[in-house]
Every structure is written in structure tokens, then in C-alpha cells.
Amino acid sequence: MDNFASLGLPPVLIATLNNLGFTTPTPIQAAAIPHALQGKDILGSAQTGTGKTAAFGIPLIAKLLANPTGSALVMTPTRELAVQVMSMLQKLLGGTRINTALLIGGEDMFKQLRQLKNEPRLIVGTPGRINDHLNRRTLKLDNADFLVLDETDRMLDMGFGIQIDEIVTYLPKQRQTLLFSATLPSGIVKLSGKYLTDPVRVSMGATNLPIERISQENIQLQEDDKFSQLVLQLQQREGSIIVFVKTKIGADRMARKLRSMQHLADAIHGDLRQKQRDKAIAAFRNKDCRIMVATDIAARGLDIPHIEHVINYDLPQCAEDYIHRIGRTARAGAEGAAVNLITPQDKGKWIAIRRLLNPSEKIEQSSGGGAGKKRSFGGRSNNFRSSSAPKRSFGKPRQAA
DSSP states (O other): OOGGGGGGOOOOHHHHHHHHHHOOOOOHHHHHHHHHHOOOEEEEOOOOOOOOOOOOOOOHHHHHHOOOTTTEEEEOHHHHHHHHHHHHHHHHHTOOOOOEEEETSSHHHHHHHHHHHHHSSSSEOOOHHHHHHHHHHHOTTTTEEEEEEHHHHHHHHHHHHHHHHHHTTTTTTTTTEEEESSSSOHHHHGGGGTTTTTOOEEESSSSSSTTTTTTEEEEOGGGGHHHHHHHHHHHHHOSSSEOSOOOOOHHHHHHHHHHHOOOOEEEEESOOOOOHHHHHHHHHTTSSSSEEEGGGGGTTTTTOEEEEEEEEEOOOOHHHHHHHHHSSSSGGGHHHHEEEEEEEGGGGHHHHHHHHHHHOOOTTOOOOOTEEEEEEEEOOOOOOOHHHHHOOOOOOOOOOO
């Protein structure tokens, strides 16, 4: 498929895609959209940042335009991802008069009730809040004949499996279901049998590998040296940076400490109210904040093209989350860098990550951490700028392809 115009999409949708500058589909879009337009269920996987939202969004909008009485439900694991998916889908809707509803926790229930009274045909939300509305009988899914499960592995990891099962019982049995995820381990493929009927499997690349445009660097050091090394990395790098830590308290504490050193820093984690999270993300997106200190809540779904660096101050508890963390950079064709601060206490976590990245690699169990020792692996070669003075300039954001 060379372009979207060759798919036989509704003219109004073609016009919207042209206005958005969407002419050539990404590989996952080229592979998934034709099958979805034929009404087939899809089990799709691709590396993060490859255009999965439009891969299900374009056939979703086409179906809503073709069936004036039908509606669509999109479920995501996090509020942030739901907001971003809704934003993309509303862009794809263009000037069409299709009402929407965003159902996520932490937001005003009355606002959502007003949206639901308008009989929305496109609903995006998280399982918890969707279930709340179903239990209140403020949401009806009788006509929801198009279901999308986005980042399904994460939803199940977060314990939403039972809630998803309950939500699906409210949908018509005759429906089209698209399941998309950045990773699809065997357990998820097995569970997908409950939601999909004779699905087409669409997979773009090895989903356990980082995007090649991300350079990765390991710094082996002692725990007491981590913060000073972090400060050095922040001084040496230009552009927007995400720093991942393991706890909510740690995120707040680090953001405060960095601000006291005149860094433009903020924190995002699960204890923030939705308005606080939206405010922090907006500041980061608008470059009013250069450094975002985050827990794994931001590892999936945070799609900000100008993020140039990811620093894993603490390694993730789950090896698969490493892929999603560093996937916050190198979005939409740009390049990015990831830095891992690895202490001797991280030995087990790092071995698990290395085994995920390189299943055939023979890993020495004795690999430990010396102070400040650097190693690079995977991705492209590492060429980081160095400077003795902090740099406050964001530089020019890379243009997305």
C-alpha cells in the first residue's frame, strides 16, 4: 500500500488525512488497515512509536462513517494514553459530527455524564471508569460493534483482566475487535482468544527489541554516586529528558531537588490528581519544563515527539517495561538516547533485561558495577556531547518523519 487514498476510504476521511499530512502509511498501518477495513479481527503488535493509534483509528472512523447506528469503544491502561488516543481520533474525525466521550478516572464525573447524554458514538476510556459508568447504568454499549484493546499486555499486567471480561459482556457478540500492543507474550496471545474471532496476526519487527534509532549507554556505579552522575548527564545533554525512578515519593523528592538546582523539572506519578498530571504533561509538551521525573505510569502512552533522552535512574521492576520506557524517545522517525545507571544491587534486573534484549547472548552472572564504568550496547553508536556547564537551551526539536 503506497498511500491511504488507495484503500477506498470515505472521501471525507481521505480529505482529513491529507489535511493532517498523512499520505504514506507506516508498516503497521499498511499491514493492519486493509484487514480491518474488511471487518476482520486483528491481533497486532509493533514497536512503540510506529503509529499503532492510526492503525486502528482509521478503520474505526471509516466504520463509524459507514454505519450511522454503530459505535466504537477503545480501552487503554492509563489515563494519559486514553487522552492521547482521543486526541488523535478527534483529529481523524475532522469536521464529521460524531460525538465522543472520554471516560477516565480522576476527572469530573458530571463532565463525563454530560458527554454520555449526547449519545457518543466514540468512547475512549480506562477499564475502571468504564465499569463505573456501566454499574451506574449511565453507559450503554449495545451498539458498540467495534472494540479496540490498546496496550492489552499492560492492562492485564495492571490487573484489569476481570474488568475487561465484564465490560465485554455488555458489547454485542457480533462485533469487530482489534487488539494492539507493543508486546505480545504467549500468555497474552492465549488470552486474546477470549476477545477475538479468527484474528489476523499483524506483527512489525521484533517487539522485544528497542528501536534502532535509540542509542543506549550503561553506566555502572555505586548507589551513592547515582545522583551526582544524573546531574552530570543533565548538564551534558540538550533537549527534553525523562528520568525514570521506582517510587512516587522518590519522583517528587528528585523533582524538588533538581528545581533547587535551577533545573526546569517536574514529576508525574499515580498519586497526582488528573488536573495535576495534565498540567505537568502540558508543561513538558510545551517545553516549559525540560525534565520530567516519572514512575512507570509514563512508560507507556506518553507520546511527546521532542523527547530526546531517557535516563533510567532506577531500573524497572519488569524487564519488558524497559522497552516501553526507552520508547518514549525516538518517536515518529526521530533519534534518541537512553542511559541506564546500574548499581551492583541491580544485577538481577539488568540480567533479565539483557536476556529480553538478546535471548541468544551468553550472560556472565558475575557482571557487576564499578564506579562510573560505561558500556554501550544495541542501537546506534553513542556520541554524547560533553560540557562542564549546564545547558538550558532545548535546541531545535527534531522533525518527525
